[in-house]
Amino acid sequence: ETGVTQTPRHLVMGMTNKKSLKCEQHLGHNAMYWYKQSAKKPLELMFVYNFKEQTENNSVPSRFSPECPNSSHLFLHLHTLQPEDSALYLCASSQDTGGLQYFGPGTRLTVL
Amino acid sequence: AQSVTQPDIHITVSEGASLELRCNYSYGATPYLFWYVQSPGQGLQLLLKYFSGDTLVQGIKGFEAEFKRSQSSFNLRKPSVHWSDAAEYFCAVGALYNAGNMLTFGGGTRLMVKP
Numbered sequence: 001e002t003g004v005t006q007t008p009r010h011l012v013m014g015m016t017n018k019k020s021l022k023c024e025q026h027l028g029h030n031a032m033y034w035y036k037q038s039a040k041k042p043l044e045l046m047f048v049y050n051f052k053e054q055t056e057n058n059s060v061p062s063r064f065s066p067e068c069p070n071s072s073h074l075f076l077h078l079h080t081l082q083p084e085d086s087a088l089y090l091c092a093s094s095q096d097t098g099g100l101q102y103f104g105p106g107t108r109l110t111v112l
Numbered sequence: 113a114q115s116v117t118q119p120d121i122h123i124t125v126s127e128g129a130s131l132e133l134r135c136n137y138s139y140g141a142t143p144y145l146f147w148y149v150q151s152p153g154q155g156l157q158l159l160l161k162y163f164s165g166d167t168l169v170q171g172i173k174g175f176e177a178e179f180k181r182s183q184s185s186f187n188l189r190k191p192s193v194h195w196s197d198a199a200e201y202f203c204a205v206g207a208l209y210n211a212g213n214m215l216t217f218g219g220g221t222r223l224m225v226k227p
Contacts, residue, residue: 004155033214042116043202043217056214090155101215103148103155 023091135203
Protein backbone atom coordinates (compact mmCIF):
# COMPACT_ATOMS: atom_id res chain seq x y z
CA GLU A 1 0.00 0.00 0.00
CA THR A 2 1.66 3.21 -1.10
CA GLY A 3 -1.37 5.50 -0.73
CA VAL A 4 -0.20 6.85 2.62
CA THR A 5 3.50 7.26 3.31
CA GLN A 6 5.25 8.20 6.53
CA THR A 7 8.77 9.36 7.20
CA PRO A 8 10.94 8.56 8.96
CA ARG A 9 10.07 4.92 9.60
CA HIS A 10 12.20 4.86 12.74
CA LEU A 11 13.27 7.69 15.02
CA VAL A 12 15.30 7.76 18.19
CA MET A 13 15.43 11.03 20.08
CA GLY A 14 16.43 12.44 23.43
CA MET A 15 14.01 14.19 25.71
CA THR A 16 15.41 17.61 24.81
CA ASN A 17 15.33 17.12 21.05
CA LYS A 18 12.88 18.59 18.57
CA LYS A 19 11.85 16.43 15.65
CA SER A 20 8.97 16.14 13.20
CA LEU A 21 7.07 13.22 11.73
CA LYS A 22 5.73 13.55 8.21
CA CYS A 23 2.74 11.94 6.57
CA GLU A 24 1.72 12.25 2.93
CA GLN A 25 -1.33 10.79 1.25
CA HIS A 26 -1.71 10.28 -2.49
CA LEU A 27 -5.39 9.32 -2.44
CA GLY A 28 -7.04 12.69 -2.89
CA HIS A 29 -8.55 12.50 0.58
CA ASN A 30 -9.67 15.48 2.62
CA ALA A 31 -9.26 14.16 6.16
CA MET A 32 -6.06 13.06 7.91
CA TYR A 33 -5.45 11.53 11.32
CA TRP A 34 -2.67 10.87 13.80
CA TYR A 35 -2.89 7.78 16.01
CA LYS A 36 -0.60 6.53 18.76
CA GLN A 37 -0.09 2.79 19.17
CA SER A 38 1.60 1.81 22.42
CA ALA A 39 2.40 -1.67 23.59
CA LYS A 40 -0.54 -3.32 25.32
CA LYS A 41 -2.90 -0.40 24.65
CA PRO A 42 -5.54 0.09 21.96
CA LEU A 43 -4.89 2.54 19.19
CA GLU A 44 -5.45 6.05 20.44
CA LEU A 45 -6.72 8.77 18.16
CA MET A 46 -4.67 11.93 18.68
CA PHE A 47 -5.70 14.49 16.07
CA VAL A 48 -8.05 14.81 13.12
CA TYR A 49 -7.82 17.34 10.32
CA ASN A 50 -10.53 17.93 7.73
CA PHE A 51 -9.77 20.27 4.84
CA LYS A 52 -6.65 21.43 6.73
CA GLU A 53 -8.68 22.40 9.80
CA GLN A 54 -8.24 20.56 13.08
CA THR A 55 -11.53 19.01 14.11
CA GLU A 56 -10.44 16.74 16.94
CA ASN A 57 -7.80 16.91 19.65
CA ASN A 58 -8.11 14.05 22.06
CA SER A 59 -6.53 15.75 25.08
CA VAL A 60 -3.06 15.33 23.65
CA PRO A 61 -0.20 16.98 25.60
CA SER A 62 1.15 20.17 24.09
CA ARG A 63 4.54 18.57 23.49
CA PHE A 64 2.83 17.09 20.41
CA SER A 65 2.01 19.79 17.88
CA PRO A 66 0.26 18.87 14.60
CA GLU A 67 0.41 20.85 11.40
CA CYS A 68 -1.59 20.36 8.23
CA PRO A 69 -0.42 22.75 5.50
CA ASN A 70 -2.65 21.13 2.86
CA SER A 71 -4.96 18.15 2.48
CA SER A 72 -2.11 15.89 1.35
CA HIS A 73 0.41 16.55 4.11
CA LEU A 74 0.29 16.18 7.85
CA PHE A 75 3.11 16.74 10.32
CA LEU A 76 3.54 15.95 13.98
CA HIS A 77 6.09 18.19 15.64
CA LEU A 78 7.68 16.75 18.75
CA HIS A 79 9.53 18.55 21.54
CA THR A 80 10.57 17.70 25.09
CA LEU A 81 9.04 14.26 24.88
CA GLN A 82 9.02 11.70 27.68
CA PRO A 83 10.11 8.05 27.51
CA GLU A 84 6.46 7.00 27.80
CA ASP A 85 5.85 8.71 24.46
CA SER A 86 7.78 5.91 22.79
CA ALA A 87 5.30 4.23 20.47
CA LEU A 88 4.32 3.61 16.88
CA TYR A 89 2.72 6.72 15.42
CA LEU A 90 0.30 5.96 12.63
CA CYS A 91 -1.10 8.36 10.10
CA ALA A 92 -4.35 7.70 8.25
CA SER A 93 -6.49 9.47 5.69
CA SER A 94 -10.07 9.24 4.51
CA GLN A 95 -12.21 10.86 1.88
CA ASP A 96 -13.96 12.88 4.55
CA THR A 97 -14.19 12.85 8.31
CA GLY A 98 -15.41 9.52 9.59
CA GLY A 99 -14.98 7.79 6.22
CA LEU A 100 -12.98 4.65 5.50
CA GLN A 101 -9.51 5.20 6.82
CA TYR A 102 -6.36 4.12 5.05
CA PHE A 103 -3.25 3.83 7.17
CA GLY A 104 0.40 4.50 6.58
CA PRO A 105 3.16 2.16 7.79
CA GLY A 106 3.87 4.20 10.89
CA THR A 107 6.91 5.78 12.52
CA ARG A 108 8.47 3.81 15.34
CA LEU A 109 9.53 6.45 17.89
CA THR A 110 11.88 5.76 20.77
CA VAL A 111 12.48 8.48 23.36
CA LEU A 112 15.59 8.01 25.45
CA ALA B 113 -19.42 6.05 24.49
CA GLN B 114 -18.53 3.36 22.02
CA SER B 115 -16.10 0.58 22.93
CA VAL B 116 -14.66 -2.55 21.39
CA THR B 117 -13.45 -5.65 23.19
CA GLN B 118 -11.29 -8.34 21.70
CA PRO B 119 -11.23 -10.99 24.43
CA ASP B 120 -8.29 -12.96 23.06
CA ILE B 121 -4.91 -11.24 23.23
CA HIS B 122 -3.07 -14.15 21.62
CA ILE B 123 -4.28 -17.05 19.51
CA THR B 124 -2.20 -19.87 18.04
CA VAL B 125 -3.56 -22.12 15.30
CA SER B 126 -2.02 -24.72 13.05
CA GLU B 127 -1.62 -23.96 9.38
CA GLY B 128 -4.67 -25.21 7.52
CA ALA B 129 -6.91 -25.04 10.58
CA SER B 130 -9.93 -22.79 10.80
CA LEU B 131 -9.82 -19.49 12.64
CA GLU B 132 -12.28 -17.33 14.53
CA LEU B 133 -11.29 -14.06 16.18
CA ARG B 134 -13.83 -12.55 18.53
CA CYS B 135 -14.98 -8.96 18.65
CA ASN B 136 -17.68 -7.46 20.85
CA TYR B 137 -18.74 -3.86 20.64
CA SER B 138 -20.80 -1.36 22.54
CA TYR B 139 -22.42 1.39 20.53
CA GLY B 140 -25.57 3.44 20.92
CA ALA B 141 -26.73 3.26 17.33
CA THR B 142 -26.31 1.07 14.29
CA PRO B 143 -22.58 0.44 14.19
CA TYR B 144 -20.23 0.48 11.29
CA LEU B 145 -17.70 -2.27 11.92
CA PHE B 146 -14.25 -2.94 10.56
CA TRP B 147 -11.46 -5.46 10.79
CA TYR B 148 -7.89 -4.35 10.16
CA VAL B 149 -4.72 -6.44 10.03
CA GLN B 150 -1.26 -5.27 10.98
CA SER B 151 1.85 -7.19 9.98
CA PRO B 152 5.02 -6.61 12.01
CA GLY B 153 6.47 -3.16 11.35
CA GLN B 154 3.58 -2.21 9.08
CA GLY B 155 0.55 0.00 9.23
CA LEU B 156 -3.03 -1.22 9.34
CA GLN B 157 -4.66 -2.76 6.29
CA LEU B 158 -8.45 -2.91 5.97
CA LEU B 159 -9.66 -6.53 5.73
CA LEU B 160 -13.40 -5.94 5.55
CA LYS B 161 -16.19 -3.66 6.67
CA TYR B 162 -19.86 -3.82 7.57
CA PHE B 163 -22.12 -0.88 6.89
CA SER B 164 -25.57 -2.41 6.36
CA GLY B 165 -27.35 -5.20 4.50
CA ASP B 166 -26.10 -8.77 4.48
CA THR B 167 -24.71 -9.55 7.90
CA LEU B 168 -22.06 -11.89 6.49
CA VAL B 169 -19.39 -9.83 4.79
CA GLN B 170 -16.52 -11.05 2.67
CA GLY B 171 -13.11 -9.45 2.79
CA ILE B 172 -9.70 -9.82 1.28
CA LYS B 173 -7.35 -12.78 1.77
CA GLY B 174 -10.25 -15.20 2.27
CA PHE B 175 -11.54 -13.61 5.48
CA GLU B 176 -15.19 -13.12 6.36
CA ALA B 177 -17.02 -11.68 9.33
CA GLU B 178 -20.56 -11.96 10.61
CA PHE B 179 -22.46 -9.15 12.29
CA LYS B 180 -24.76 -10.40 15.04
CA ARG B 181 -26.74 -7.54 16.50
CA SER B 182 -28.28 -9.66 19.29
CA GLN B 183 -24.82 -10.58 20.53
CA SER B 184 -23.14 -7.25 19.73
CA SER B 185 -20.47 -9.22 17.96
CA PHE B 186 -18.55 -9.04 14.72
CA ASN B 187 -16.31 -12.11 14.69
CA LEU B 188 -13.70 -12.65 12.00
CA ARG B 189 -13.33 -16.08 10.42
CA LYS B 190 -11.19 -17.90 7.92
CA PRO B 191 -11.73 -21.55 6.98
CA SER B 192 -8.06 -22.41 6.44
CA VAL B 193 -5.23 -20.35 7.86
CA HIS B 194 -1.98 -19.77 5.98
CA TRP B 195 1.37 -19.05 7.61
CA SER B 196 1.28 -15.58 6.05
CA ASP B 197 -1.82 -14.76 8.12
CA ALA B 198 0.32 -14.43 11.25
CA ALA B 199 -0.21 -10.81 12.29
CA GLU B 200 -2.19 -8.68 14.70
CA TYR B 201 -5.86 -8.16 14.02
CA PHE B 202 -7.89 -5.17 15.15
CA CYS B 203 -11.63 -4.77 15.27
CA ALA B 204 -13.01 -1.23 15.16
CA VAL B 205 -16.39 0.47 15.45
CA GLY B 206 -17.30 3.86 14.12
CA ALA B 207 -19.87 6.07 12.56
CA LEU B 208 -19.45 7.31 9.04
CA TYR B 209 -20.28 10.83 7.99
CA ASN B 210 -20.54 12.02 11.54
CA ALA B 211 -17.77 14.43 12.36
CA GLY B 212 -18.26 13.84 16.06
CA ASN B 213 -17.68 10.10 15.94
CA MET B 214 -14.42 8.48 15.01
CA LEU B 215 -13.09 4.95 14.91
CA THR B 216 -12.64 3.19 18.23
CA PHE B 217 -10.30 0.21 18.13
CA GLY B 218 -10.14 -2.93 20.21
CA GLY B 219 -6.92 -3.97 21.87
CA GLY B 220 -6.01 -6.39 19.10
CA THR B 221 -5.50 -10.14 18.82
CA ARG B 222 -2.09 -11.46 17.88
CA LEU B 223 -2.35 -14.53 15.68
CA MET B 224 0.46 -17.05 15.53
CA VAL B 225 0.42 -19.88 12.99
CA LYS B 226 2.14 -23.19 13.69
CA PRO B 227 3.56 -25.13 10.73
